[in-house]
Amino acid sequence: MKLTNPNFFYLMDLDDEGCLRNVFxxxxxxxxxxxxxxxxxAIDTTSLRNKYGIPLISFVGLNNHGQPVLLGCGFLGHDSAEYFIWMLKSWQTCMLGRHPQVILTDQSKSLQIAVSKVFPRACHCYCLSYIIQRVPEKLGGLKGYESIKMQLYKAVYNSLKITEFESSWSQMISQPGLKDNKWLQSLYEDREKWVPVYLKRYFLHRNHANKGKREFGFIF
Structure with a gap:
């Protein structure tokens, strides 16, 4: 690839025994x-977590038509902070030290650590669509699930002010069995990283999907 495309960039990470660990x-x-x-x-790690377990990580931006554009990718040897740090630093080197203003990821703790170390000045947000996709998995077995889901969507998508979100969330949590739900507790603690009303000051693309609901977070 380097011979046919001089501006092609790649880095390989080898361990002390010369075995391959990561590729960017x-x-x-x-x-x-x-x-x-x-x-x-967006740092897309979907392939790391699907049923095929493909160790692919992608860096994706949006062009002026609202379409995703690939900004680099690699194979990650292990889902750990150390390996993520190597991958992010490799991408940063490829892009001559520049860094984005906003980075969107899933809720991986290892990736959170890596982003904070490599891009400490960037706003780190969670991709809303990824969180919404997990609602059936995390809440689907609860009594009154459909009502809970609608109240959650209302709090997230329809709140124009922080006070509106807090009020809607409190109403939802007041239902039996939700106050001690660990997943909802963690989401609320991190609300400033994924709830649209808290992120108005940042440049983030919104599209329309799911029968008119606004989907926040632009890639995955």
């Missing part, structure tokens, strides 16, 4: 796109 690469198109479409970047 970005082609010329990805490197050029970063200059224009890197204000907000």
């Amino acid at each position: 690469w970005a082609d010329a198109r990805s490197r050029a796109a970063f200059n224009s479409f890197s204000d907000a970047v």
Whole structure:
């Protein structure tokens, strides 16, 4: 690839015995796109967590048409903070030390640590669509699930002021069996990282999906 595309970039991470641990690469198109479409970047680790367990990590931005553009990718040897740090630093090196203003990820603790170390000045947000996708898994077995889900959507999507979100969330939590729900507790503690009303001051793309509901967080 380097012979046919001089601006192709790659790094390989080897252990002390010379065995491959991580690989990062970005082609010329990805490197050029970063200059224009890197204000907000999603780090997509979906492949790490699906049933196939493919160790692929992708850096994705949005172009001026609202379409995703690949800004680099790699194979991650292990889902750990150390390996994520290597991957993020490799991407940063590829992009000549520049960094995005906003980074969106899933709720991986290892990735959180890595982002805070490599991009301490960036706003680190959680992708809302990923959280919403987990609602059936986390709350589906509860009595009155459909009502709970609608109240959660109302709090997240319809709140224009922080006080409105807090009020809607309190009403939802007041239902039997929800006050001690660990997943909801963790979401509330991190609300400033994923609830749209808390993130108005940052540049983030919104699209429309799921029968008119606003989907916040632009990639996965």
